Amino acid sequence: MSAVAVRVAGENLLLLPEKAVYWPLEKMLIIADIHFGKAAAFRALGVPVPRGTTSENLAGLDALVAKHGARRVVFLGDFLHARAAHASSTQLAMLAWRQRHPDLELMLVRGNHDLHAGDPAAALGIELVDEPHAIGPFAFCHHPDVDTPGYALAGHVHPVYVLATRFDALRLPCFVVGSARMILPSFGAFTGGHAVKPEPGDNIYVTSGDAVHSVR
Known part of the structure; x- marks a missing residue:
């Protein structure tokens, strides 16, 4: 898969097709x-949505950690979607994943959903x-509108970009890279997007899932 290298705040970052x-x-x-537990939260309200999104998210993390040899993962908020994410099936899946990566450093920058859902289980470390x-220049x-002296790396928006022709349109997850901040696409399955x-x-x-392309 084809990533794109960008240089911001004097550092090289790779924008990955996997969002x-x-x-x-x-x-x-x-x-x-x-957004772990989002599908479970909808099912708890009686909305028929697909199962397996937690497994899909964890498999995606597995693949990225292995591919890049990552030693640390930073989550930019909304790790848990709602209190339903504390359901035993979701928690057991996350704990099993954690046991496969005991040496991986994990950090969560709390987001708005985390404030309502509560902190992740302490056993996840x-x-x-x-x-x-702040870490280095970042x-x-x-939230992308937080006032900070460093170059902001943020989420929250779930950005997508619309590629349109006269006859059709395509919405693709995207990275928004500005002079003072970058907004990342939503990593989670079943999270939607905002144009x-x-x-x-x-x-x-934009990312097609296989490659990242500059469109503007």
Whole structure:
């Protein structure tokens, strides 16, 4: 799969087709809006939605950690979608995944859904911080509009970009890379997206799942 390298805040970052960012210098994967338990929350309300999204998310993490040799994963908020994410089946799946990666450092920058869902189980061994959280030249955030002196890496928006012709249109997850902040696409399965309109100076990189492409 074809990633795209960008240089921001004096550092090289890789925009990955799998809707994540990799910081090679720190061997760090950066993930936004994984929303564990979202499908379970909908099913708890009687809405018939697909099962298996937790397994799909964990398999995606497995593949990225193995592919890049990551030593650390930072989640940019909305790790859990709602209190339904504390259901035993979801928790057992996440604990089993954690046991496969005991040496992997995990950090969660709390997002708005995390505040309602509650913190992840302590057994997952996730460091919990509030936004903005500074590491090197970056400010790790959930919301992209947080006032911070560092270059912000954020989520929350679930950005997608609409590629349109006269006859059809396609919505693809995208990275929004500006001069002072980057907004990552939602990593989680079954999370939807919000069509974004680039601001002056923004560069848009869409992902097809197989490759990342610059479109603006």
